[in-house]
Amino acid sequence: MSTNYYEILGVPREASPEQIKKAYRQLAMKLHPDVATEADAGERFKKVAEAYEVLGDAKKRDLYDRGGDPLGGGMGGGFNGGFAGANGGFDFTNLVDAMFGQQTARGPRSRTRRGQDALVRLELELAEAAFGTTKPLRVDTAMLCPRCSGSGAQEGSKPVTCATCHGQGEVTHVQRSFIGDIRTTSPCPTCRGYGTVIPNPCVECSGDGRVRSNRTINVKIPAGVSTGNRIHLAAHGEVGPGGGPAGDLYVELEVAPHEVFQRDGDNLEMVLRIPMTAAALGTEIRVQTLEADLEDADDEDKVTTITVQPGTQSGTRVALDGRGVPRLRSHGRGQMGVTLMVQTPTKLDKEQRELLRQLSELREETSVEGSVQKHNQGFFGRLRDAFAGQ
Structure with missing residues (x-):
């Protein structure tokens, strides 16, 4: 085994994935060509990136620990034109994730998501606030599309796999640089990361799965409330895209002045x-x-x-x-x-x-x-x- 990746990252062989990621993030920020001034920073940066590619992947790390070649020949013979040896390039998205402690979601994202919370204000008379009441409240929110029931597709049709990303929800771009091929991953521009497209969207909601509508709900006001108090109504807010669960509704109370008290x-x-x-x-x-x-x-x-x-x-x-x-x-x-x-x-x-x-x-x-x-x-x-x- 000609390259000691643990030594390059400065971690012990029994280091946890979190320790490996932390060490890589610190070294990558220090040696990145955009910030480093040392002459050998670029070469050291490539070695650190290669070490993290191996040790940051559970399967590659296991193969490396057992004496195998996790890069398919790239360990002993340099980088073969890129950071990752035989895999054809270095994934810059992984670098950004590691440097800033983020984890980019991979794969297609769901069309169904939770709706946003909503805030409305309700004026009360002093007696209503003091003794409690039930008040009708008219709200304008996004509701489940009655035509497609949230699917976003016209009746008799359904979403199909995106031809651009083949259902992955993301596309990869390769750019050559002096440190090798750099790959960046971004959401598919055709399906916007969903992995599917709706060829025949619902004419009622235009594929969103929800429509805006006015509705009236009865709000129970407890006795003793005052201006600024809020009433929390779970699942009475906006219905989410794709017919997702509704958010919450918050009713902020305002008590009108009284002519006597x-x-x-x-x-x-x-x-x-x-x-x-x-x-x-x-x-x-x-x-x-x-x-x-x-x-x-x-x-x-x-x-x-x-x-x-x-x-x-x-x-x-x-x-x-x-x-x-x-x-x-x-x-x-x-x-x-x-x-x-x-x-x-x-x-x-x-x-x-x-x-x-x-x-x-x-x-x-x-x-x-x-x-x-x-x-x-x-x-x-x-x-x-x-x-x-x-």
Whole structure:
């Protein structure tokens, strides 16, 4: 055995295929004529390529280990005009695969492939997002061709073997260079790598096996969702080429603004304006809840009672537990927060003005000096939000 391929690649005889490939990739990148500057780089590159051709192939490596000639006479007598001795050239595709750690698929590829995933957006009302619903959704996607059932061929015909690549799905080109014959493999231009051609394509889908169509699906919305949440519908996306399995459909939700409520996590916030007298004397006020937007909700759930304590100040927040948004994939509900805004009358008749004057005298408030009261940030934040909602 005149050539020690293991020594050329710098690996032991018991090296694994992964070790051999790694060693070859490192040497090939170092010695390739396009990057190497050493005078003997070209010759060393050819030896490394020959060593990998033998040791990278399980059958050739076994023959070599048993003392045989895996290159059919090329081991002892040079390269015979190419990298691979008697096989007529060096496959450059294998070099690229080894250098960049890739593995080029060989042979014909299937016409049937999985379809792409699809993303659509769906707008919900606040009550629908809070309590859950089922919404019809119209989508435009690729569907299985009804005429050919995904085969792509006209009725009574079928794909035939490609005459260019003879069913291999790829063609090989040989180019001579100063380092020998270089072979490159690429998908067949006639069949596009399928190995077969469809002489009589389906008139409905033009051979693709699928057509675009509108369809309506019902999407179940769980209670407690919010803007940005996505619902995953498996196998409801695009049907793949050749009638392949459908991809998945993702429905991204967007909750429309409500005219009364603002959502804060699982809480619902609203602003309620009350008269000055009600704030001073105290009262009970019935207000609608978010359930009022639901047609099938019980009447007793559509309203609730707010207790206004005597002397209530503007900006006071009354919290009603269990009246907010149901927690997504959990139990319980958030709060319904009602911020009370005290309205000062702007139009008074003579009698009303006189009554207020008498009240101010009784309270010794005819001459008032204002006082500054410090509040925490949370209070002002709630007050600011309340005014913003007016």
